[in-house]
Amino acid sequence: xxxxxxxxxxxxxxxxxxxxxxxxxxxxxxxxxxxxxxxxxxxxxxxxxxxxxxxxxxxxxxxxxxxxxxxxxxxxxxxxxxxxxxxxxxxxxxxxxxxxxxxxxxxxxxxxxxxxxxxxxxxxxxxxxxxxxxxxxxxxxxxxxxxxx
Numbered sequence: 001x002x003x004x005x006x007x008x009x010x011x012x013x014x015x016x017x018x019x020x021x022x023x024x025x026x027x028x029x030x031x032x033x034x035x036x037x038x039x040x041x042x043x044x045x046x047x048x049x050x051x052x053x054x055x056x057x058x059x060x061x062x063x064x065x066x067x068x069x070x071x072x073x074x075x076x077x078x079x080x081x082x083x084x085x086x087x088x089x090x091x092x093x094x095x096x097x098x099x100x101x102x103x104x105x106x107x108x109x110x111x112x113x114x115x116x117x118x119x120x121x122x123x124x125x126x127x128x129x130x131x132x133x134x135x136x137x138x139x140x141x142x143x144x145x146x147x148x149x
Contacts, residue, residue, distance in 0.1 A: 007140030022069035046133040076145035085135035
């Protein structure tokens with residue numbers, strides 16, 4: 001049997017800082033929905049950068065979310081962290097500007113997308129939205145392939 005160990009809070013923070021993407025769980029039309037999502041960890045705050053659409057509509061309606069982040073080398077060597085919490089849409093320009101600085105510093109490839117504007121076939125324009133996650137629970141598991149049997 002594979003030994004699965006609990007990750008400590010310091011190890012979880014380091015892991016979240018390193019990876020930068022995961023799967024965001026939220027409620028869509030009364031059912032669970034999961035989408036890939038880049039995030040940024042600044043100190044102990046997690047920021048989500050996205051554009052207006054289905055996901056933002058759903059998160060605004062029910063801000064309880066879950067973020068799952070994993071690193072899998074093979075079936076015997078992996079790490080996984082789950083953060084449950086409440087998403088807060090940033091509305092103060094000062095908070096948005098500060099979050100954008102963090103996000104751009106971590107992922108400079110976003111700059112062209114941030115500066116580009118477009119209108120889709122339904123007439124909706126691209127509107128950037130940033131959320132801060134107030135975590136209520138955070139846990140992590142890891143295995144190094146060792147077995148207790």
